[in-house]
Amino acid sequence: MKSARFVEVSRAGPSAVVAVLITLGLAIFLAAAPRPFGPVAEPWLHACVIYFWTHRRPSMMPPLLCFGAGLLADLITGGPIGLWALSLTGLSLAARVTRPMADSQPWPKRLGYFALSLVFMILVASIALGAAGVSGGAPLPGMALHALTTLIIYIPLESLLAFIAGRVGLRRGAL
Amino acid sequence: MVESSEWRSRRGWTTAVYALVAVAALLLLVLDRPGSRPSVLDDIRAHTGDWAAPVMSAVSAPIRGLRSIFGGASDYWAAVDENRELRQEIAQLNQWRDLALSLRDKVRAYESILDIPGVDAADPIGAWSVADASGPFVHARLIDAGWDRGVREGHPVLTERGLVGRVVVVGHNSARVLLLTDLNSRIPVMTEDGEARALLTGDNSSAPRLEFVNRDAVLEEDERIVTSGDGGLLPRGLPVGQAAPASGDAWRVRLYSSGDPVDMVWVYPYDPIMTPEENPVPQSERLIESAEREARAEAARLAGEAAAESVEAEAAAEEEQGETAGTGAANAQQAGQGG
Numbered sequence: 001m002k003s004a005r006f007v008e009v010s011r012a013g014p015s016a017v018v019a020v021l022i023t024l025g026l027a028i029f030l031a032a033a034p035r036p037f038g039p040v041a042e043p044w045l046h047a048c049v050i051y052f053w054t055h056r057r058p059s060m061m062p063p064l065l066c067f068g069a070g071l072l073a074d075l076i077t078g079g080p081i082g083l084w085a086l087s088l089t090g091l092s093l094a095a096r097v098t099r100p101m102a103d104s105q106p107w108p109k110r111l112g113y114f115a116l117s118l119v120f121m122i123l124v125a126s127i128a129l130g131a132a133g134v135s136g137g138a139p140l141p142g143m144a145l146h147a148l149t150t151l152i153i154y155i156p157l158e159s160l161l162a163f164i165a166g167r168v169g170l171r172r173g174a175l
Numbered sequence: 176m177v178e179s180s181e182w183r184s185r186r187g188w189t190t191a192v193y194a195l196v197a198v199a200a201l202l203l204l205v206l207d208r209p210g211s212r213p214s215v216l217d218d219i220r221a222h223t224g225d226w227a228a229p230v231m232s233a234v235s236a237p238i239r240g241l242r243s244i245f246g247g248a249s250d251y252w253a254a255v256d257e258n259r260e261l262r263q264e265i266a267q268l269n270q271w272r273d274l275a276l277s278l279r280d281k282v283r284a285y286e287s288i289l290d291i292p293g294v295d296a297a298d299p300i301g302a303w304s305v306a307d308a309s310g311p312f313v314h315a316r317l318i319d320a321g322w323d324r325g326v327r328e329g330h331p332v333l334t335e336r337g338l339v340g341r342v343v344v345v346g347h348n349s350a351r352v353l354l355l356t357d358l359n360s361r362i363p364v365m366t367e368d369g370e371a372r373a374l375l376t377g378d379n380s381s382a383p384r385l386e387f388v389n390r391d392a393v394l395e396e397d398e399r400i401v402t403s404g405d406g407g408l409l410p411r412g413l414p415v416g417q418a419a420p421a422s423g424d425a426w427r428v429r430l431y432s433s434g435d436p437v438d439m440v441w442v443y444p445y446d447p448i449m450t451p452e453e454n455p456v457p458q459s460e461r462l463i464e465s466a467e468r469e470a471r472a473e474a475a476r477l478a479g480e481a482a483a484e485s486v487e488a489e490a491a492a493e494e495e496q497g498e499t500a501g502t503g504a505a506n507a508q509q510a511g512q513g514g
Contacts (some may be wrong), residue, residue, distance in 0.1 A: 026234075029227075032317075033235045034307040034438065063189065067196040071203075075223040076231070076306060078344070078351045079313035081216060082203030089196050132204040142379055 016170040020060050023161060024049050024069055032076045041145040043153040046073055047121065050088055051114055051154075052161045054095035055102065058172060066092040080132075083125060090124035091117055107155055114154055118147045215271050216416070221321075221346035228319045228349035231305040237439065299333075299441035300324050305349075314357035314379060316340070318440060321348045329408055337414040337431030338362075338402065339440060352440070355415070355430060357394065364415055365403035370396055372403055373426075375415065381433050384418060385426040394418050400428050408447050 027045035046069060054061040066088075070085030077084070094117035102113035122143050207216055253504030302320035320326050322345050330342045332352045340360065344351040353360055360377035364385070373385040388394065398418045404411030416430040 029230060029234045029257055032306040033231065033238055034304055034316075063192045063196045067200065070200070072223075076317070077225050077313060077352075078224075078315035078317070079222065080204055081207040081220075082200040085203065086197060086200035089193065089200065093193055128201060132201065132208065144229055 013169055016057075016165075016168040017165055018118050019168040019170070020053050023164065024053070024065075026104060028069060028076065030075050041142070041149050043150040044146060045150075045153070045157070046070075046084075046088065047091055047118065047150055048157045049161065050092055050152050051095045052135075052158055055099050056162075056165055058096055058099065060170070061092055061116065063089055063092060065109050080129070082132075083128065086128050087125045091121040094120040100120065107158075110158070111155060113152060115147075115151055118150060122147060206236070213466065216345055220344050220351065221349075224317055224344065224349040224351055225321065225346040228305055228346075231317060232303065232319055235303075235305050298324060299443050302326075302350075302440055302442060303343060304352075304438055304440055314354040314360075315343075316352045316354065316440075318350050318352055319348065319441070320442060321346045321350050323347050325444055326350045326442050327444070329411050329447055330445055331402070331413055332440050333413065333443060334432050334440055337416060338431040339430075341409065342442065350442070356381060356433070361414070362409065363403045363405035364400050365405075366392070367399040367401055369403075371398075372405065375400070375428060376442060382416075382421075382427040382429050384421070385418070388426065394426055396420055410443070410445050413443075 004105055024046065026051040028032045031042060050061055050069065066089045067085045070083075070088035071081070073079075073084040073088070074081045098113040102110050105113075106108055122140075125143070126140065206213060234431040263299050302318040302324075304316045305319050306317035316339075318326075318332070326342055326345055328342055328345050330340050332341060333340055338355065340352045340357070342350045343353040343360075355362060355375060355377055356379060357377045358379050360375075360383070362375040363371045363372070364375045369396050371388055373388040375383050375453040376386045377383045385400075386393075396418060400415045402409045402411060402413040402415060414431055416433075419427050419429045421427045
């Protein structure tokens with residue numbers, strides 16, 4: 001007998017799974033790509049993508065996938081292994097919790113919930129860095145700058161991802 | 176009711192997975208601390224770098240194209256002014272080149288007189304920076320040159336402006352470069368005249384701190400900072416940046432490489448100078464070398480004596496010849512007078 005999660009993914013269709021994986025992979029690689037105009041605080045694209053898909057359909061963004069995406073980000077960027085894995089998993093958890101409240105809200109409120117989730121993610125990262133004793137802990141001003149650019153880019157990116165979700169027939173679902 | 180219990184069990188299962196994943200991530204974080212990192216994690220990083228480098232190269236190609244389009248457009252508008260400035264600069268640089276060439280010859284002459292070994296200037300290895308991980312947690316880059324092209328751990332990496340960092344992980348086709356701005360970066364530096372020496376410490380800001388500056392040293396603003404070569408890990412004299420006062424008595428360094436996007440880089444092959452403890456010369460080898468040195472000195476002494484003897488012999492022979500010729504000439508003169 002097929003498990004509930006498998007049925008859920010099957011209902012969404014393979015094109016939806018492919019869309020989720022491609023957007024996530026692309027976001028991870030783009031987040032690590034060289035910036036065209038010098039050193040600026042780049043947005044955390046992968047965080048936007050994970051938050052969006054978790055809101056759209058939580059079953060499409062299971063915790064293990066978030067963990068794997070974070071691990072890949074850690075390995076590509078050369079940062080402490082486990083940091084992005086933990087941060088993105090924390091963000092996914094926050095997205096699941098805020099989902100019933102943020103659903104069908106106007107964009108400023110949605111952005112507010114995304115900001116809350118990002119704050120939760122930064123807190124998780126800071127606590128983890130401190131607990132693990134990684135050099136110097138988390139540089140909070142730098143993280144705040146990155147979070148700000150992530151917030152700025154979220155709304156246009158959300159529209160783009162919603163368009164992709166519509167094209168692959170992935171409507172808002174309970175799970 | 177059945178659906179509700181299924182929902183609850185599903186929720187419980189998801190929570191358990193989240194908890195497990197969090198614990199696993201924390202464990203990885205603890206394992207990956209710089210002091211106690213198992214080598215297998217570095218191997219995984221290197222392999223991932225090898226695998227990701229071509230993908231990152233493909234992803235960054237349009238970004239690079241975008242930059243060249245914008246850069247090209249702005250260059251076009253500024254071309255006339257730039258041309259004029261460049262001509263002036265070339266005229267000035269020609270004078271510097273002549274001076275540099277004459278100084279190079281002079282230094283070579285001094286080196287040969289004093290028997291000082293010169294710096295081995297191996298050909299730099301050019302590479303593209305394909306991934307830029309300058310986030311809040313790490314300042315590193317992935318470059319598309321690795322072990323197969325001669326890149327080794329510890330090699331300095333430069334742009335056309337100056338030092339950007341050093342290689343920390345090497346894969347077959349890629350390498351990870353730790354930038355000078357990274358929290359874990361520590362580079363021994365000095366002022367160009369060598370009077371002030373310090374440790375350049377990254378703190379994830381764009382201008383790293385100068386720490387442990389020697390007490391008597393007087394630093395001045397905009398003074399050139401170069402690598403000191405202390406510890407033998409990096410060559411001496413690589414350009415780093417300019418000194419800039421910070422709050423209090425602290426100093427920072429405005430990096431030459433900051434500001435512009437780092438795209439093309441050069442890795443400078445450099446063999447670090449090993450400390451004697453790490454690479455001791457065995458006693459037997461030392462004895463053999465000492466005996467060889469003595470034998471060479473003895474041979475040189477004997478050769479010198481032989482040469483001196485032969486010179487003396489030649490001089491004596493010449494003298495004798497000269498005397499014989501002088502007597503002959505005198506006899507001939509006497510015979511002439513008698514006739």
